[in-house]
Amino acid sequence: xxxxxxxxxxxxxxxxxxxxxxxxxxxxxxxxxxxxxxxxxxxxxxxxxxxxxxxxxxxxxxxxxxxxxxxxxxxxxxxxxxxxxxxxxxxxxxxxxxxxxxxxxxxxxxxxxxxxxxxxxxxxxxxxxxxxxxxxxxxxxxxxxxxxxxxxxxxxxxxxxxxxxxxxxxxxxxxxxxxxxxxxxxxxxxxxxxxxxxxxxxxxxxxxxxxxxxxxxxxxxxxxxxxxxxxxxxxxxxxxxxxxxxxxxxxxxxxxxxxxxxxxxxxxxxxxxxxxxxxxxxxxxxxxxxxx
Numbered sequence: 001x002x003x004x005x006x007x008x009x010x011x012x013x014x015x016x017x018x019x020x021x022x023x024x025x026x027x028x029x030x031x032x033x034x035x036x037x038x039x040x041x042x043x044x045x046x047x048x049x050x051x052x053x054x055x056x057x058x059x060x061x062x063x064x065x066x067x068x069x070x071x072x073x074x075x076x077x078x079x080x081x082x083x084x085x086x087x088x089x090x091x092x093x094x095x096x097x098x099x100x101x102x103x104x105x106x107x108x109x110x111x112x113x114x115x116x117x118x119x120x121x122x123x124x125x126x127x128x129x130x131x132x133x134x135x136x137x138x139x140x141x142x143x144x145x146x147x148x149x150x151x152x153x154x155x156x157x158x159x160x161x162x163x164x165x166x167x168x169x170x171x172x173x174x175x176x177x178x179x180x181x182x183x184x185x186x187x188x189x190x191x192x193x194x195x196x197x198x199x200x201x202x203x204x205x206x207x208x209x210x211x212x213x214x215x216x217x218x219x220x221x222x223x224x225x226x227x228x229x230x231x232x233x234x235x236x237x238x239x240x241x242x243x244x245x246x247x248x249x250x251x252x253x254x255x256x257x258x259x260x261x262x263x264x265x266x267x268x269x270x271x272x273x274x275x276x277x278x279x280x281x282x283x284x285x286x287x288x289x290x291x292x
Contacts, residue, residue: 001069004043004100005148007269008177008206013262014269016043016073016179016208017281019065021055027064033278034068040285045073045102045179045271049080059089062098073150074098079106082122083131090135094143102150102179103128107229125151126173133174150177154229155188155209158195167201177206179271181229184211184236184253186260193266206268211257213274213284214250217241223275251280255287262288 007014017040019033037044044065046058055061062072076089093101105125123131129149136147151170158164170178183189189209196202214220214232217240223230224237236253243249254272261267272281 001066002042002071004071004073007042008148011042011269013267014042014206014208015040015258015285016045016269016271017041017278018045018047018271018273019061019278020276021046021053021058021061023054025055025061030061030064031068034065034070036278036282038068038070040282041070041272042269043071043073043100046075048075048077048104048106050107059092059096059098062093063096066097071100072098073100073102075102075104076128077104077106078121078123078125078128079119082120086123086128087131087135090132091141091143094135094141094145094147097144099146100148100150101132102152103132104152126169129170129173129175136174148176149174150179151175152181153178153207154181155183155185155192155231157188157191160195162195162199164196164199164201167196167205168199171201171204175205177208177268179208180210181231182210182212182223182227182273183231184214184257185231185233186257186264188231189261189264189267193264197266202266207266208269208271209261209267210271210273211254211261213254213272213280214240214246215275215280216246216250219250219275247280251284251287254280254284255291258285258288259291262292 017037046061048058058074062074065072132149136145217237220232220237224232240246258270261270
């Protein structure tokens with residue numbers, strides 16, 4: 001089994017991905033998705049009721065992934081739980097040897113979700129990161145708390161001399177890696193990484209870039225309109241619109257982005273997602289590996 005923390009420390013380029021958790025997702029559904037991805041990725045992220053989606057707990061899904069030879073990344077969000085509940089989840093992760101954590105604020109629930117759930121927000125993402133770090137450093141606890149603590153960031157074009165206040169606060173709270181929100185604009189990533197390298201924060205953490213396999217121009221347009229933190233350039237939409245086989249074009253684009261990111265200074269890896277199925281992810285990664 002690939003170990004996510006070891007991959008970050010020893011590999012030039014680490015690849016992670018996600019599986020789909022839905023109300024009807026059971027042990028077998030997780031096993032099938034895990035088998036498709038396990039030879040291509042170093043870890044799989046289990047998102048915490050993303051977009052209000054109901055499913056089994058990420059901790060339960062993480063146990064199933066480990067049983068099937070994949071290192072899970074457990075996402076916990078401030079949106080869904082108060083401080084007591086989040087502490088319980090973190091202690092549970094420690095007891096069950098779930099070392100990789102992605103600790104986030106949590107996105108707004110889409111308007112169409114009914115009945116409307118209440119956002120808790122008892123603490124923010126940095127406070128949750130700090131809480132996990134305190135548990136990690138607490139020698140009085142009997143469990144193995146050797147967490148690898150992660151957070152999320154949104155790439156943009158910073159000005160020269162950018163102090164990276166948001167990222168600095170995350171590192172000070174205890175973050176060891178960050179995954180960016182989906183960004184398919186390699187020019188933005190190039191400038192962002194140049195500015196980030198100048199801050200020297202990458203001496204203290206790893207940065208993984210989130211990218212997505214798009215199946216159609218409509219898929220890309222929907223993400224642009226409904227996910228404010230997702231960055232998809234107009235050029236990507238045009239390529240899909242003009243392609244005779246948009247799905248194949250999306251796979252090709254993903255392989256190209258993986259190649260570009262693997263050559264970008266400061267980038268530790270990529271987090272590859274798909275819109276509704278993991279089936280195209282292995283092909284995109286294999287295509288990238290073949291081009292090395």
